[in-house]
Each structure stands twice: as C-alpha cells, then as structure tokens.
Amino acid sequence: MYLPGLKSSIVAAEPRVPFQLTSRWIEVLVDCPGVQGIYTYKLPAELDVQPGDILSVPFGTSQVGAIAIRLSQPPADLAQDKIKEVIDIVSAGFFPSGYWQLLNRIAEYYYTPLMQVIRVALPPGLLGRSQRRIRLIAKADAATQFLTPAARQILELLQAQNQGDYSFTHIQRQVKGAYRGVRELLRSHLVESYLEPPRLSKPKRQKAVTLVGTGLESDITSRQREILEVLRRRGGDMWLSELLQICSTSSATLKTLEQKGYIVIQEREVLRIAFDVIAQDQPKALTSAQSQALETITQLDGYAQVLLHGVTGSGKTEVYLQAIAPLLNQGKSALVLVPEIGLTPQLTDRFRARFGNKVCVYHSALSDGERYDTWRQMLTGEPQVVIGTRSAVFAPLPHLGLIILDEEHDSSFKQDQPIPTYHARTVATWRAELENCPLVLGSATPSLETWVEVKSENTLNTHYLSLPERIQSRPLPPVEIVDMRQELQQGNRSIFSRSLQGALQQLQEREQQGILFIHRRGHSTFVSCRSCGYVIECPHCDVSLAYHQTEEKAPEILRCHYCNYAQSHPRHCPECSSPYLKFFGSGTQRVAQELTRQFPQLRVIRFDSDTTRTKGSHRTLLTRFANREADLLVGTQMLTKGLDLPQVTLVGVVAADGLLHLADYRAAERAFQTLTQVAGRAGRGEDPGRVILQTYSPEHPVIQAVQQHVYEAFTEAELQQRAALNYPPYGRLILLRLSSTDPATVESTAQQIAAQLNTISNCEILGPAPASVLRVSNRYRWQILLKLASEIQPELPDWEAMRSLIPPSVSLTIDVDPLNFM
Ligand SMILES: Nc1ncnc2c1ncn2[C@@H]1O[C@H](COP(=O)(O)OP(=O)(O)OP(=O)(O)O)[C@@H](O)[C@H]1O
Ligand SMILES: [Zn+2]
Ligand SMILES: [Zn+2]
CATH class of the missing domain: 3.40.50.300 (P-loop containing nucleotide triphosphate hydrolases)
Structure with a gap:
C-alpha cells in the first residue's frame, strides 16, 4: 500500500469511497474498560452517521458506546454478512467536525496506525464512564396513536418523570423492546438521546494549615519559628503538602506546632483541577x-x-x-x-x-x-x-x-x-x-x-x-563575552571569570537578583582515573556515568543520564585501584557548591530536572525566588523559557561551549535560541540588565550574533548553509530508529531495510549507521536517515508493511521531521 502525495492528504483523509445505496460500513472506536480498538460495522440505511458521532454498537454479548471514525469498505478478511449493524446514534456531533480528519491526517503523515494516534489524543476510557440518556423534547399531544406499544410505554414512562429524563439502561429494564421503541421515538422527534459524562465521583479532600498564633511565640525552636514565618508571609493559610515542601519539614514538626496551639490542621475540599485565587487584572494600554x-x-x-x-x-x-x-x-x-x-x-x-x-x-x-x-x-x-x-x-x-x-x-x-x-x-x-x-x-x-x-x-x-522593542523602550541587556582561555592564562582557575565574580558580589549589595545558566544538571559529566585514564561507564549503556552530589557531605552518586542507573561513587579506580579519581565537566550541582564556597553569603536556588521532579515544585521554587527568598537561580534549559521576573538584572552563562559543539545540523540554531532566550531574562524591570557569557570560543558566529542581538543576520547565514546541504527547512528528513537487545539482528535488519528503501525515488539514504550512543538500557540502536526534497511525501511502505520486514525482537520508530538525533 502506498500513500498519496502530501498536498492531497487533507482531501484524501475524507471518505471518497463510492458507496452503494443499500450497504455502507463505518469504522468505530470501541473504548470501554478492557477493550480499545477500531472495528468495522454495517450502517442501517436510515441512520445518517457522521464521523465524530457517538454510536451504540453490539459488542460480544452486550451493547457498548463507540465513536464513529470514518466511513469505510468492509474488511477483506470478513464475510460481509458477519459484520454487525450499528444500533443507534447516541449523540450526534459529539466531537468537533474535522477532528477525525485531523487524527487521520496525523496517522498518515507520521506513518502511525490510527489507534496509536487516538491513544495520544483521547483520555482512556472516555466512553466507558459516560451514560446514555433519553429525554422528552416535545409535548406528546399528536400522533402517539400510531406508536408501537413499546414506544408508547417509554413515552408514558418519561412523561411520568419530573424532568422527562431517564438513563437508557433504566428504560431498558422497564420496557421490553426498548431499542426499537427509542429509535421510533427519536425518528418522530418526540425524544432526544444524549451522552452524559459521569458526575465527579467524590470531592477530593486535602489537608490545609492555618496560622492561629499571636506572634508571641516563646516556647518554640528557631526552625519552628521559621515555619510560622513562611505561613505568615503567605497570608496564614496553605495546603499542608505545599508547606512541607517549601520548608522541607516533616508532618511531626507541624503536629508539634498544632499541639502548642500555633496552627490548625484540617481537611478541606479541593477541586480536582485546583487553582489558587489570583487577583484580577485589567487589559494593559498597548504599545x-x-x-x-x-x-x-x-x-x-x-x-x-x-x-x-x-x-x-x-x-x-x-x-x-x-x-x-x-x-x-x-x-x-x-x-x-x-x-x-x-x-x-x-x-x-x-x-x-x-x-x-x-x-x-x-x-x-x-x-x-x-x-x-x-x-x-x-x-x-x-x-x-x-x-x-x-x-x-x-x-x-x-x-x-x-x-x-x-x-x-x-x-x-x-x-x-x-x-x-x-x-x-x-x-x-x-x-x-x-x-x-x-x-x-x-x-x-x-x-x-x-x-x-x-x-x-x-x-x-x-x-x-x-x-522590535521591549516594553517602555527598555534596552535589551548588553552582552559581555568573556574569553575563558584568557582567564586561565591570567591565573584564574575558578569556573567563574573575574567579571562574573564581581557581578555576583554586587548582587546582594544592590538587592538585585541573578540567574546562572548551566548546560548540564548533576555535578560533573564524567569521572575518570588520573592514574590509568579509566572512565567509569554505565553497565547498560555506552556512556559515562555522571557524578551527582547535591551538596557537600551529601551522598556521592554516579548516575546514567540515559537509563537512570545509579551506583555509589567508588573510592578507588575499579581498574587499577588508584584513589585518584577526578571529575570533569561541571553541572548545576558543582556550580551551586562552588558558589557556596566562594560566595557563602549568597542564597542560591537550584532549578533543574533533579529539583523539580515532584508535582508543583516548579511553582514552589519560582515563587520562592520571586519572593526574594534567594539571590540567585541556578539552572539548566528550563530557565530560558518565558520567565518574567523584573528584579533579575544579572544573567550569567557559565560555559556556552557545551551548546555550541553538539554534533547535529541544528546545533547552531538551537544554541542561538537558547542563549538569546536566557540573555532575555535580564533587565525586564526598571533596573537595567547585564549578561555575562563565558566561553572558550568567543569568535564563534553564534556567540557574536547573541552579543549583537541580530536574529535576522544569523538566520540568513544559517539558511544558506541549510540550502546548500538540502537540510530542513529546504529538504525533509525522516529518521528510522531500530533497536534490539541483540546487536547482530538489529544491524542486519537495518541493512535489509536500507536496501529495500533504496528503490524509492527522490530520496537520499544516509546509513544505516549506529546511533551516536550505540547501546542504551542494553538495547543496541541503529538509524537510517532519509533525506528528501521538500513537499514530497515519499512512497515509503506504510507502517504495517514496514513492520512486516522486521523480526519481532527489533523495535522500530519512524521519526518524521526529527529534531533529536541521539
Ligand atoms: N502594554 C504594556 N504596558 C505595560 N507593561 C506591559 C505591556 N505589555 C506587557 N507588559 C509587561 O511586560 C512584561 C514582558 O511581557 P511578556 O512576558 O509578555 O514578554 P514576552 O514578549 O512574552 O517575552 P519573552 O519572549 O522573553 O518571554 C510583562 O511583565 C508584562 O506584564
Ligand atoms: Zn585507574
Ligand atoms: Zn545507562
């Protein structure tokens, strides 16, 4: 089976099958507890079903709800008279028109079975939890004498009820032949059928802490006083879980405070979609x-x-x-x-x-x-x-x-x-x-x-x-580039240049705040032996283990950033027993430790994926920073995205080089974006901002473009290179990722597939090649990269056909327009 061209896919997603008048078929999604799949049903002539309608269909021995996805042909492997018939439309137009067209288009463009697309789009068990109901819509004065007894019985049942509204299952229990009866009433427009989502099962309750103290606490420790202070600063009322997290304290400590009568802990109802009360704000006068x-x-x-x-x-x-x-x-x-x-x-x-x-x-x-x-x-x-x-x-x-x-x-x-x-x-x-x-x-x-x-x-x-300008014509912050090679030559061995040290020193004096950007989390990127050069690696992946230590004296851990394997840090080299192990490359933890050593008075919050793992921790850390509970926010990539904190005047980039030298064609674009975004956090308020960018390659075009704030010049130069090599946005890429626990099988499968694909016209095939890290979590990974002229949907075999070329032990992902080449 081959796919139609890209341009026509919106049209192709629409049913254009020539139907006979008498029999039509429809694909439906059945999604009930225990079953999730796409099945074909026959459509009775009198039902006008549209994609997006909710239907009821026979399934096994019962009737279930289903979503109409698309009109179709009967499956070739089923005798037509074996295909069951749709019972009824429960709710017409339940999904917006075009929604299923969208999902079909995604399935087609991304070479994915429709069911997999539905899994990312819909919450599981959508229909299983909903209930079909029937209600009266018109006063039944005319024409009821022509109704069958079942229909009349249902009508009477509904009329006897206040709202004229019952669940379908209730009607079914009360009236024999309820299906036909309801369908008849629907056709005469006496009732309507609708789907009621379940009512919220149980209101969720959560513990809240309220401050009741007088401010004259004398019998408590300074730690306990600190907790009361936090609570007071936040208006005297907080969720227990939030308070525990912010103060890194225990429930036992809070219990003590409650026993002493300073706080009250009680259960309160929360909406499952909880949000804090936020002060109203008005539209601003625009520039x-x-x-x-x-x-x-x-x-x-x-x-x-x-x-x-x-x-x-x-x-x-x-x-x-x-x-x-x-x-x-x-x-x-x-x-x-x-x-x-x-x-x-x-x-x-x-x-x-x-x-x-x-x-x-x-x-x-x-x-x-x-x-x-x-x-x-x-x-x-x-x-x-x-x-x-x-x-x-x-x-x-x-x-x-x-x-x-x-x-x-x-x-x-x-x-x-x-x-x-x-x-x-x-x-x-x-x-x-x-x-x-x-x-x-x-x-x-x-x-x-x-x-x-x-x-x-x-x-x-x-x-x-x-x-083109900041609000109130505030200037973009000047970017100072520090050549770290010179720092070293002039005898500065610290990871902070003299310029950055000076700026950090000034922060507290001037009551301003700063952000330090580090490319990596953890402490050091790898550990190696100074005596024999051995590098400690993950037993499951072909990468070195990163050294993690959250603060001085905390446990020392080696962790794999690919599979999350962890072990404690050995005292001696596993190879030669030498005690001289050295760390290389600095991450957020190392920088935070270095700050504590050099600037003990500076209050630091670390903001990376290690400190923001639990729910709500992003908000907690950012709120603490915004409330000036710290002077400096130290973190990774996450810091670059949309933070708007007017009191931040200093942004430091500890080492830009980790971003510049990544081996993929987008490295320059990504580095420019990240550095421009992080620089953009400085000077958003009244006080002017300042950016200090440390690097070993100050002459690099990305660094130059960031310093001069020249998006367009950078982009035009970068586009010329992309055009010359036919990379996106001019050419298109499709990456096939294969992996298996057996290195030989995956390699030979990759070669077979590449040979098959060689027959596709207008397509350059790069590889097969091992992924840049061959083994991750004990799976060996190979890649095939297809490079195509833009706007061409290649005649790639569809997912099922591709899958059939591959032994079951090998897994395949087709990454269309890939961004990540790891
Ligand atoms: N017309 C206006 N008058 C006064 N203040 C404004 C106006 N428009 C926006 N602001 C304020 O300016 C600040 C910056 O705006 P905003 O965060 O939307 O910028 P942005 O363009 O999204 O920046 P970034 O891309 O860096 O995230 C915000 O604090 C916002 O409230
Ligand atoms: Zn050694
Ligand atoms: Zn690993």
Whole structure:
C-alpha cells in the first residue's frame, strides 16, 4: 500500500469511497474498560452517521458506546454478512467536525496506525464512564396513536418523570423492546438521546494549615519559628503538602506546632483541577507595535498563519490575552500551547488573572481523573481558554476561534517517541486549517522553518508581525563575552571569570537578583582515573556515568543520564585501584557548591530536572525566588523559557561551549535560541540588565550574533548553509530508529531495510549507521536517515508493511521531521 502525495492528504483523509445505496460500513472506536480498538460495522440505511458521532454498537454479548471514525469498505478478511449493524446514534456531533480528519491526517503523515494516534489524543476510557440518556423534547399531544406499544410505554414512562429524563439502561429494564421503541421515538422527534459524562465521583479532600498564633511565640525552636514565618508571609493559610515542601519539614514538626496551639490542621475540599485565587487584572494600554499586531490578528477571518516575532520582554503575552478576550465574548474558545509545564505557572497565572475560571490547564502530567475532568469541561462547548503542552493540540474544543503556540521554536513541541512522532506546530497548522481559524506563532527567536514559511512571498494566508522593542523602550541587556582561555592564562582557575565574580558580589549589595545558566544538571559529566585514564561507564549503556552530589557531605552518586542507573561513587579506580579519581565537566550541582564556597553569603536556588521532579515544585521554587527568598537561580534549559521576573538584572552563562559543539545540523540554531532566550531574562524591570557569557570560543558566529542581538543576520547565514546541504527547512528528513537487545539482528535488519528503501525515488539514504550512543538500557540502536526534497511525501511502505520486514525482537520508530538525533 502506498500513500498519496502530501498536498492531497487533507482531501484524501475524507471518505471518497463510492458507496452503494443499500450497504455502507463505518469504522468505530470501541473504548470501554478492557477493550480499545477500531472495528468495522454495517450502517442501517436510515441512520445518517457522521464521523465524530457517538454510536451504540453490539459488542460480544452486550451493547457498548463507540465513536464513529470514518466511513469505510468492509474488511477483506470478513464475510460481509458477519459484520454487525450499528444500533443507534447516541449523540450526534459529539466531537468537533474535522477532528477525525485531523487524527487521520496525523496517522498518515507520521506513518502511525490510527489507534496509536487516538491513544495520544483521547483520555482512556472516555466512553466507558459516560451514560446514555433519553429525554422528552416535545409535548406528546399528536400522533402517539400510531406508536408501537413499546414506544408508547417509554413515552408514558418519561412523561411520568419530573424532568422527562431517564438513563437508557433504566428504560431498558422497564420496557421490553426498548431499542426499537427509542429509535421510533427519536425518528418522530418526540425524544432526544444524549451522552452524559459521569458526575465527579467524590470531592477530593486535602489537608490545609492555618496560622492561629499571636506572634508571641516563646516556647518554640528557631526552625519552628521559621515555619510560622513562611505561613505568615503567605497570608496564614496553605495546603499542608505545599508547606512541607517549601520548608522541607516533616508532618511531626507541624503536629508539634498544632499541639502548642500555633496552627490548625484540617481537611478541606479541593477541586480536582485546583487553582489558587489570583487577583484580577485589567487589559494593559498597548504599545503601538502591540496594537498593530493585535489589529492584524483580530481582523483575520478564517485560516491564517501569523508569526509574532517579538524580542524578549516585548509583551507578546499581552497581545495573546487581548486577541482572546473578544473571542470569548463571541462564544468561541482558544487553545494556547506552551513548551513545558515548568513554564506554565507564571503564564497560567496571567491568563487566570484575566479570564478567571474560563482557563483550563491540560498536559500529560495530569492524572487520568484530572485529564478526564478537563475533557468534560471542554466538551460542554462553553467558551474557554485551554493552556497546555504539546498533547493539548488534541483538545476537542468546539468553536475554536484561535490557536496560539508560544515559544514556537521550542523543541519540546516535538515528540520523539513513542509514535506518532508529531510536532505540535505541524498539527496545529492542520487543525487551524480544518477549523478555519488563525494560528499565531510567537517567539523572540523563530524557528527557521517558520521564518522561511512566513517570509517567503508566495505563501498566501501568512503574516509577519514584529515587536522590535521591549516594553517602555527598555534596552535589551548588553552582552559581555568573556574569553575563558584568557582567564586561565591570567591565573584564574575558578569556573567563574573575574567579571562574573564581581557581578555576583554586587548582587546582594544592590538587592538585585541573578540567574546562572548551566548546560548540564548533576555535578560533573564524567569521572575518570588520573592514574590509568579509566572512565567509569554505565553497565547498560555506552556512556559515562555522571557524578551527582547535591551538596557537600551529601551522598556521592554516579548516575546514567540515559537509563537512570545509579551506583555509589567508588573510592578507588575499579581498574587499577588508584584513589585518584577526578571529575570533569561541571553541572548545576558543582556550580551551586562552588558558589557556596566562594560566595557563602549568597542564597542560591537550584532549578533543574533533579529539583523539580515532584508535582508543583516548579511553582514552589519560582515563587520562592520571586519572593526574594534567594539571590540567585541556578539552572539548566528550563530557565530560558518565558520567565518574567523584573528584579533579575544579572544573567550569567557559565560555559556556552557545551551548546555550541553538539554534533547535529541544528546545533547552531538551537544554541542561538537558547542563549538569546536566557540573555532575555535580564533587565525586564526598571533596573537595567547585564549578561555575562563565558566561553572558550568567543569568535564563534553564534556567540557574536547573541552579543549583537541580530536574529535576522544569523538566520540568513544559517539558511544558506541549510540550502546548500538540502537540510530542513529546504529538504525533509525522516529518521528510522531500530533497536534490539541483540546487536547482530538489529544491524542486519537495518541493512535489509536500507536496501529495500533504496528503490524509492527522490530520496537520499544516509546509513544505516549506529546511533551516536550505540547501546542504551542494553538495547543496541541503529538509524537510517532519509533525506528528501521538500513537499514530497515519499512512497515509503506504510507502517504495517514496514513492520512486516522486521523480526519481532527489533523495535522500530519512524521519526518524521526529527529534531533529536541521539
Ligand atoms: N502594554 C504594556 N504596558 C505595560 N507593561 C506591559 C505591556 N505589555 C506587557 N507588559 C509587561 O511586560 C512584561 C514582558 O511581557 P511578556 O512576558 O509578555 O514578554 P514576552 O514578549 O512574552 O517575552 P519573552 O519572549 O522573553 O518571554 C510583562 O511583565 C508584562 O506584564
Ligand atoms: Zn585507574
Ligand atoms: Zn545507562
């Protein structure tokens, strides 16, 4: 089976099968406890079923709910008279029109079976928890004498009830032949059928701590006093779990305080989708660049792709907010996609301050219950704003008026695995097309893909909007580049240059705050023996183990950043027993320790994936920093994304080099984006900012471009190189990843597949080659990279056909438009 061309896929996703008038078939998704799959049913002639309708179908010995996905041909391997018939439509138009077209298009473009696409899109057990109900719609004065006895009996049953509304199962128990009876009543428009999502099972209760002390505490320790102080500063009322986390204290300590009468701990009800009360805020008076941008966006009618290119701190969020407000008044909804959940507390707070409880947050870290609640709220069709990470692009909002992708350049919008390996920006474009609404892509450092798409003159429906200045014409911070080779030559062996040391010294004196960016978490990237050169490696992966120590005297651990294997740090070299083991490369922990040593008075918060593992910890750490409980925030990549803290004046980049020398064709683009974004955190308030960028390659074009704040010049130069090598955005890439526990099988399979693919025209095949780290978690990994002219959907065998070439012990991922080449 071969796929149709790219351009036609939107059309191809629509059913264009020539149906006979008498028999039609439909593929439905059955999704009940224990069963999840796509099945084909026959359609009775009198039912007008559309994709997105909820149906009831016979399944085994019972009847279950199912979602109509697409009209189809009967499966070849089933006798037609064996195919069962759809019983009824339970709820017409349950999903927005075009939704299933979107999922089909994703399945096709990303070489993924539709079922796998549905799994990322829908919360599990959607239908299993819902209930079909029947209610009266008209006064039954006429025509009832023609009804069959069953239908009349049902009608009487409903009329006898106050609201004229019963569950279908109740009717079934009361009336014989309920199916036919209900169908008859539906056809005569006397009743309607609808699907009721389950009511919230049980309100969730959680412990809250309330301050009741007088402020005259005398019989408590200073530690306990500190806890009361934290509670007081936050208005005297906090969730227990939050207080425990912020104060790193135990329930026992809080119990003591309760016994002494300073606090009260009691259970309180929380909404499962909990949010703190946030002060209302009003729309701001826009700058002229903001007004121009807003005007263009609000005047759009139907599909359009808009790039909102605004330097860091130029007020893109305010434009989003004011573009959404009128939509809500028109009864429409908006979808806002953001890169990572660590970024969302601040952004969601801003949205909630403007739109209150019309805002829902949706991301993959929600529990099934929370995900389900949010879904239920979306399907009501009430105008609302959904903010979420990449999977929220599937949020089934009806009446979608606008899609926004904030920080559109960010690579966390791309899923590497499992399949479908979708990019939320690509899917958002299709979704906006299908819903006929605008898509706004916002960034200070747009991806080259978006830049080319919006800037090339022959595309219709694209708009380029620019916010070239910061709010209140604040300057972008000057970037000072420090050549670390010279520092060393001049006798400075510290990881901080003299310039950075001076700036750190000044922070506390001036009551300002700073951010230090480090490329890696952990302490050191690897440990090696000074006597024999042995490097300690992961037993399951072909990589060195990273050294972790959270603070001085804490346990020393070696950890694998690929498979998370951990062991304690050996005292002697496992190879030669020498005690001289040395650490190389510095991560966040090492930098934090070094800071404590050199600047003991400086209060530091570490912000990386090790310290933000638990739910709510991003928010907790950022709130502490915003409340000036620390002078310096030390962290990785996460710091670069959308933080808006006016009191931050200093940004330091400890070593830019780790970003510059990554071995993939996007390294320069990514390094430029990351460094520009992190630099953009400085000087967003009244006090001017300052950036100190330490590097061993000060002459590198990326470093130069970051210093001069020249996005466009950098981008044009980078695009020339991409064009010369036919890399994206000019050519397309598809990466096949193969892995197996058996090194020989995976290698030979990769070779066979590459040979098969060699027959595809217009396609260059690179590899097969072992992945840059061959073995991860004891699986050997090989890759085949396909390079294609842009706009061509290659005639790749479909997923099933490809799968059949591969022995069961080998796993395959087809990564379309890959960003990650590890
Ligand atoms: N018109 C305005 N008048 C006054 N303040 C504004 C205005 N618009 C935005 N701001 C404020 O300016 C600050 C920066 O805005 P915002 O965070 O939206 O910038 P941004 O463009 O998203 O930056 P980045 O890309 O760096 O995240 C915010 O504190 C915001 O409240
Ligand atoms: Zn050794
Ligand atoms: Zn490992």
